[in-house]
Amino acid sequence: SSSRSSVIIVGAGVSGISAAKFLAENGVKDVLILEASDRIGGRIRKEDFGGVPVEIGAGWIAGVGGKHSNPVWELANKSGIRTCFSDYSHARYNIYDRSGKIFPSGLAADSYKKAVDSAIEKLRNLEVGDLAKTTEQSSAPRTPIELAIDFILHDFEMAEVEPISTFTDFGEREFLVADERGYEYLLYKIAEEFLFTLEGKILDNRLKLNKVVRKIQHWRNGVMVTTEDGFVYEADYLILSVSIGVLQSDLISFRPSLPRWKMEAIEKLDVMVYTKIFLKFPYKFWPCGPGKEFFIYAHECRGYYTFWQHMENAFPGSNVLVVTLTNGESKRVEDQSDEETMREAMHVLRDMFGPDTPEATHILVPRWWNNRFQRGSYSNYPIISDHREVENIKAPVGPIFFTGEHTSERFSGYVHGGYLAGIDTGKALLEEMRNGVDGKSDGKAFL
Numbered sequence: 478s479s480s481r482s483s484v485i486i487v488g489a490g491v492s493g494i495s496a497a498k499f500l501a502e503n504g505v506k507d508v509l510i511l512e513a514s515d516r517i518g519g520r521i522r523k524e525d526f527g528g529v530p531v532e533i534g535a536g537w538i539a540g541v542g543g544k545h546s547n548p549v550w551e552l553a554n555k556s557g558i559r560t561c562f563s564d565y566s567h568a569r570y571n572i573y574d575r576s577g578k579i580f581p582s583g584l585a586a587d588s589y590k591k592a593v594d595s596a597i598e599k600l601r602n603l604e605v606g607d608l609a610k611t612t613e614q615s616s617a618p619r620t621p622i623e624l625a626i627d628f629i630l631h632d633f634e635m636a637e638v639e640p641i642s643t644f645t646d647f648g649e650r651e652f653l654v655a656d657e658r659g660y661e662y663l664l665y666k667i668a669e670e671f672l673f674t675l676e677g678k679i680l681d682n683r684l685k686l687n688k689v690v691r692k693i694q695h696w697r698n699g700v701m702v703t704t705e706d707g708f709v710y711e712a713d714y715l716i717l718s719v720s721i722g723v724l725q726s727d728l729i730s731f732r733p734s735l736p737r738w739k740m741e742a743i744e745k746l747d748v749m750v751y752t753k754i755f756l757k758f759p760y761k762f763w764p765c766g767p768g769k770e771f772f773i774y775a776h777e778c779r780g781y782y783t784f785w786q787h788m789e790n791a792f793p794g795s796n797v798l799v800v801t802l803t804n805g806e807s808k809r810v811e812d813q814s815d816e817e818t819m820r821e822a823m824h825v826l827r828d829m830f831g832p833d834t835p836e837a838t839h840i841l842v843p844r845w846w847n848n849r850f851q852r853g854s855y856s857n858y859p860i861i862s863d864h865r866e867v868e869n870i871k872a873p874v875g876p877i878f879f880t881g882e883h884t885s886e887r888f889s890g891y892v893h894g895g896y897l898a899g900i901d902t903g904k905a906l907l908e909e910m911r912n913g914v915d916g917k918s919d920g921k922a923f924l
């Protein structure tokens with residue numbers, strides 16, 4: 478059986494939901510949202526962890542307190558969600574070596590400054606195209622403390638090296654979402670404005686869950702979508718909001734295939750993997766209080782259980798620690814058992830806090846890389862990239878429009894990037910629908 482809508486939206490993450498809301502508010506009521514998983518939210522996802530609501534995807538609202546107001550911060554305020562101010566900048570003063578000694582703050586500050594200076598110099602050489610100098614080995618981090626600082630600088634704080642639009646536009650403050658309802662509550666609030674809900678549940682047949690899109694056939698004036706469970710849906714247009722990792726995988730096939738310029742743009746974009754591992758303990762054994770929320774473990778392997786956070790500010794008494802891994806370390810840990818990961822993490826904690834450190838009672842290891850509906854955590858444009866790369870990523874192919882965090886020129890990688898991208902794509906599509914192409918200007922979408 479088949480049914481026809483004006484617009485099919487593939488994916489109910491923040492970008493898909495914001496695109497749908499924009500279209501609905503502008504008169505395009507017959508949108509159909511097809512979501513592969515059994516929930517909305519995508520990479521915004523709360524999970525219950527031994528009674529503590531933890532965010533295994535996006536955790537922070539980044540970019541607050543600046544000249545413009547971050548739309549996600551506005552949504553958070555409107556919905557009354559609870560947040561905590563986070564300040565990573567003191568992390569560099571809580572760097573432990575393998576014998577549990579904290580590096581003196583002077584030494585840590587010096588190493589940090591050196592790392593920032595060398596990153597800025599590297600960036601300048603890149604800009605003037607001096608590759609010889611860029612690959613020069615003299616300034617490469619070597620010691621555990623240098624490696625740890627290199628990791629926090631490049632995998633977390635790049636803002637100190639080059640201006641990042643999120644911080645220049647919206648401000649430098651970051652707030653951790655710490656709410657029983659989760660970060661995803663913001664998405665339910667957006668959805669509620671255009672979808673029918675009852676007692677906090679979305680009951681609207683324009684949203685279909687557990688619909689894994691496997692095939693997209695497209696012509697000048699329409700698309701036909703086939704899902705894994707054998708259903709076929711037709712529409713005039715399609716908005717594809719799946720992640721760059723999914724676009725790089727073979728989950729969805731296109732007939733005809735996407736043009737070469739599109740495939741090349743998709744292939745070239747880097748996917749970051751970012752993993753927050755949660756550990757719960759019978760009691761607290763780490764220092765708390767001002768300036769102690771974040772701490773660092775310096776190991777001779779870059780990124781080996783480097784970046785730690787305690788959750789006492791977010792949820793006092795929760796006895797939860799979070800350690801963040803990225804890229805290679807994320808993939809390594811995803812492929813091993815959680816017991817093995819627990820053993821490694823406990824070893825690291827005993828290095829830092831001594832042999833009496835109690836065994837964790839629970840562990841949670843999200844697997845964003847192996848999740849076939851994600852294949853990574855977020856997109857990463859090269860530091861020096863021109864507009865063309867984003868243009869090609871977001872340019873439509875016939876009736877297929879692209880959205881998602883990765884199509885945001887200024888805010889890729891962030892929740893607000895996804896949110897604003899959804900609106901941008903909605904606008905572009907609306908324009909196309911209004912101008913009409915050939916036989917498509919009959920305006921039947923506007924009921």
Ligand code: FAD
Nearest residue numbers: 488490491492513519520535536537690881882891892895
């Ligand atoms: P998604 O949320 O991925 O939505 C796409 C949807 O498409 C998903 O629901 C998926 O299930 C669905 N889908 C995929 N394939 C198919 C298919 N074949 N058929 C149907 N549906 C399909 N951002 C911040 O601002 N602050 C942070 O602190 C932060 N931390 C992060 C930490 C982690 C671990 C991760 C993973 C991300 C983090 N981000 C953070 C990034 C932020 O979560 C994303 O940028 C944003 O949520 C992406 O939204 P999206 O709509 O583009 O994509």
